[in-house]
Amino acid sequence: MQFRYLGDSGLKVSELTFGNWLTHGSQVENDTATQCVRAALDVGISTFDTADVYANTQAEVVLGEALKGERRESLEIFTKVYGPTGPKGHNDTGLSRKHITESINGSLKRLQTDYVDLYQAHRYDVETPLEETMQTFADLVRQGKVLYIGVSEWNAQQLRDAAALAKELKIQLVSNQPEYSLLWRVIESEVVPASRELGISQIVWSPVAQGVLTGKYKKGQELPEGSRATDAKGGAGMIARWLKDDVLDAVAQLEPIASDLGLTQAQLSLAWVLQNDNVASAIIGASRPEQVTSNAEASGITLEPEVMSRIEAIFDGLAETDPSKTQMPPRREV
Template identity: 50%
Template sequence: MDCRRLGEAGPVVSRVAFGNSLTAGNQLADDSAVACVRAALEAGITTFDTADVYSDGRAEEVLGAALSTVPRDRVVICTKVGRGAGGGAGGLAPERIRSCLDASLKRLGTDYLDLYQAHLYDDATPLEETMRGFAEAVAAGKVRAVGVSEWAADELAEGARLAREMGVPLVSNQPQYNMLWRVIEREVIPACEPLGIGQVVWSPLAGGVLSGKYRPGAALPEGSRAVAAKGGDNSLRRWKFLQDDTLERVQRLRPLAAEAGLTLPQLALAWTLHHPTVTSAVIGASSPAQIAGNLKALDVALEPDLLVAVDEVLADSVVRDPDLTLSRMLRRPRQA
């Protein structure tokens, strides 16, 4: 497994990370979720991403149990704090960061986190206070590096400025990024590059849509994330990935993938990793077999003609509007 430094001062992470947002404690029974983590380890994945809000903390517990027999210095453990506060005060206040961090460490069965990420932006707390909370966690030795998730470009720039002043290693952003969802390209990536902030992207397969298993006009397949995972259907519909036109265009990618000797999931993952600012891509899995199959994408160099053909097929199904960065979307007033 190829590994790279995350940002200028972050941990060395595997090019593919394993995440459990809709699997552990949700779509999968604990033994199946643990089997997926072990398959990821066997495949050479060293980096594991979760959050305290996933399945109300159960996802962290399952991950901690699965990694309990692995030497701590051989894995990179990343989790998040903030989301789930309902937008109210205290989401990323120092005292909440402090209490949530201790709870996460306990569930994960570790003394420190390699990466602690702000899960969305908290408008109710001054950013100086949020960064102070992270600085305290770093000074206490409980956190090695800090990241954020789904922040807009202006939020990232101000957060990085404060981090430098407080001596906090702010090294990463975790946005959604895939062939269909490219909202970070216009503003977020240009903002991050001079700041030394790397991208650890989630949903490289667009929640499974880019695997081709969702067919236009057909019922959602049994056992799929959209059916078996609590919240899976809602998340896919939120991003409009399940529209028939989009699903039809995804099916038209099959011959392009086959011509390159790839499956659709492999093409999607290879496309995401092809972007030079993507340090790592977070994948999930509902079975151990999915992991080994998808990781074949690591050995692929996509030809320029193939990249052009992908864009031509997907055309206006690709979402590029930077205002759809999640932190901005959630701040919009709801329509009456």
């Protein structure tokens, strides 16, 4: 396992982060989830990403239990705040001082830790002043509950505004967590250049497009039993946008390239994401420990320019590149 610095900080993270969105506490039984975490540790993954909203707090609980007994100093534990985790009351969401303060306290208890290495604003809050949000984050840093600050799915201007306040408050805004894969490249034209300028890294989610880029879904064939595409708890809704004939035709063309390199399609897709020097880590999920072990082999792979060109030509015209597609939450009802 290789490691990269997160933003302009001195914090190193593993090139692959183990994430438990859509799995722990919902899609995968707790004992299997723990086995996946153990597999991640065995292959050298030290970075773990979750969020309070995943499985309505249960993903944090499962991760906390799975990491119990590990040397805390050897881990980087990330979580997020924004979405509702309680009865969805009027202060149960967003990035207000009240919600952030209550959320970090809950996350620390569930994760069984005194601090998180990275606390991320899960989405931009259009209704709370950014100054309030950043001041609250700064207070958490000074209290020792949070070491570094990150965000998720923020656009270039939002990153610039937050970075300016972080500098003024003397805290480190080091990361953004966007969706990024061969099929979803909306960060490349604006977010990545701004991030390089600001000293911010990307920790990318869905680098294999919810599993589509692994090649497990074939045009004209039944969906694999037990796959994310058959998960009625959330996975099926997310992956449906990629289960189209033109996308599946393109994905099939990755197979001979991967084979020539001695890689699986998942490893090839992960390696492609990691060629972007602004990506500090790619988040992998798993429903079985052997998936973690296999995907970990993508770390440290260098793809030659000719291979990169072949891969990207396959998805020319299919990949989404519009920077305005950066995910934004709707206005909250009062």
